[in-house]
Amino acid sequence: MKAGYCCIGGILWVKNGDTLLLVDDTQRRSWTLRGDEAIAWELLCTGYRYEKLVRQLSLILALDETAAREHLQAMLHTWHQKGILQQNGAGS
Amino acid sequence: MTNLAISTVCNLNCPYCFAGDHMGEVGGEQPYISRETFAQQLDYLDRSGIDEARLLGGEPTLHPEFPALVAMARQRNKRIVVFSNGLMRPAALDCLMALPETHCHVMLNINAPALNPAPVLTRQKATLKRLGQRAMVGFNIYQPNIGMDFLLDVIDETACQRRVRLGMAQPCLSGENDSIRPHQYRFIAEKIVAFARKAAARQITLEFDCGFVRCMFTDDELAFLEANGSTIGWHCNPILDIDAHNQVIHCYPLTGVGAINLDATSTATTLRAHFSEQVAMYRQAGIFPECINCPLKQRGECTGGCLAVTMRRFRHSDFAIQVAEQEAQ
Ligand code: SF4
Numbered sequence: 356m357k358a359g360y361c362c363i364g365g366i367l368w369v370k371n372g373d374t375l376l377l378v379d380d381t382q383r384r385s386w387t388l389r390g391d392e393a394i395a396w397e398l399l400c401t402g403y404r405y406e407k408l409v410r411q412l413s414l415i416l417a418l419d420e421t422a423a424r425e426h427l428q429a430m431l432h433t434w435h436q437k438g439i440l441q442q443n444g445a446g447s
Numbered sequence: 448m449t450n451l452a453i454s455t456v457c458n459l460n461c462p463y464c465f466a467g468d469h470m471g472e473v474g475g476e477q478p479y480i481s482r483e484t485f486a487q488q489l490d491y492l493d494r495s496g497i498d499e500a501r502l503l504g505g506e507p508t509l510h511p512e513f514p515a516l517v518a519m520a521r522q523r524n525k526r527i528v529v530f531s532n533g534l535m536r537p538a539a540l541d542c543l544m545a546l547p548e549t550h551c552h553v554m555l556n557i558n559a560p561a562l563n564p565a566p567v568l569t570r571q572k573a574t575l576k577r578l579g580q581r582a583m584v585g586f587n588i589y590q591p592n593i594g595m596d597f598l599l600d601v602i603d604e605t606a607c608q609r610r611v612r613l614g615m616a617q618p619c620l621s622g623e624n625d626s627i628r629p630h631q632y633r634f635i636a637e638k639i640v641a642f643a644r645k646a647a648a649r650q651i652t653l654e655f656d657c658g659f660v661r662c663m664f665t666d667d668e669l670a671f672l673e674a675n676g677s678t679i680g681w682h683c684n685p686i687l688d689i690d691a692h693n694q695v696i697h698c699y700p701l702t703g704v705g706a707i708n709l710d711a712t713s714t715a716t717t718l719r720a721h722f723s724e725q726v727a728m729y730r731q732a733g734i735f736p737e738c739i740n741c742p743l744k745q746r747g748e749c750t751g752g753c754l755a756v757t758m759r760r761f762r763h764s765d766f767a768i769q770v771a772e773q774e775a776q
């Protein structure tokens with residue numbers, strides 16, 4: 356079984372050096388992503404599949420694949436908790 | 448300040464025009480403000496304690512009732528400010544000439560020769576000559592490699608005010624107009640300073656529209672400009688533009704961002720607060736990636752440039768990712 360996440364509607368982002376600024380225009384909220392989170396977000400926005408994303412993260416962050424997978428899961432979970440992501444099919 | 452856009456039509460077709468979304472056709476549906484709506488906008492100016500009626504278009508003087516609108520504003524003791532391309536009807540020009548010099552200011556925009564056929568410039572010069580001290584020249588820099596020296600001759604020839612208002616063409620959010628890109632700012636700053644030196648030699652000063660940024664000029668260049676009477680605000684404030692149907696926008700390039708209708712209680716203070724809130728999140732960024740950590744921005748000495756440029760840097764994030772179900776818990 357597959358489940359997934361997608362970005363909630365209306366989120367825009369911009370890269371400023373190694374920092375990303377995310378804004379949710381519809382709900383007037385904003386977040387700043389730095390470090391690993393900024394890297395993961397940019398990779399997500401390239402449209403990579405999950406497994407490729409894990410591999411890329413493991414290379415960029417010099418983690419083994421299991422650690423990279425756990426790290427990514429934790430980030431996705433955090434963004435979900437913050438309301439940046441929603442689970443697929445949850446509507447926008 | 449608030450600009451009242453009384454006409455949605457224009458008799459020129461400038462490639463950098465950022466009023467695109469608001470422009471209509473001559474003979475199209477309601478291209479001009481009605482007297483009733485204009486009176487509501489004058490009420491708004493009164494409520495806001497604003498003593499200027501700043502008339503904008505399209506080309507505002509094309510409004511068939513332009514003299515009547517000017518008279519209405521004068522009855523409220525407003526100073527008349529007109530943003531025009533100078534191709535105005537005799538009745539419009541006569542009505543401006545009938546105003547006391549202290550109560551009439553025409554910002555006459557002249558295009559670069561490549562965009563301005565000679566007969567257009569001839570007419571613009573004739574208008575400037577007639578308006579004399581009621582008028583000053585405005586110029587929009589819409590390409591980096593643009594010559595401005597001819598403006599100094601125009602000023603000498605027409606005896607209008609010895610000032611030039613420079614604007615930098617900013618993009619509409621749709622990006623459909625010609626505009627200057629931030630990486631071209633530094634090159635443009637050098638051209639402006641070279642122009643300012645020639646202008647200063649002829650006792651002509653420069654003024655700057657919104658959207659210029661502090662880091663485009665070196666300290667020495669800035670000192671020179673200021674010593675020669677230029678004022679640069681590094682500002683991007685909600686000037687507020689109200690269209691012919693009482694729709695209020697932050698400014699033309701940001702058409703559609705938080706637009707609201709003017710009502711009987713709106714004041715410039717409440718509207719500005721509304722727009723400031725609408726764009727606050729975007730202001731954190733700036734036109735350059737460096738803006739977010741810029742000490743000048745942190746000290747409030749630069750707003751980070753034109754918000755329309757900043758907002759066009761933002762990207763959509765419409766990704767979806769499939770993960771194993773147990774990983775999505
Ligand atoms: S805030 Fe941005 S545009 Fe303004 S001076 Fe700093 S780096 Fe330049």
Ligand code: SF4
Pocket residue numbers: 617657658682683684685686697698699700701752753754755756
């Ligand atoms: S967004 Fe700011 S700088 Fe850009 S045109 Fe509007 S007021 Fe001027």
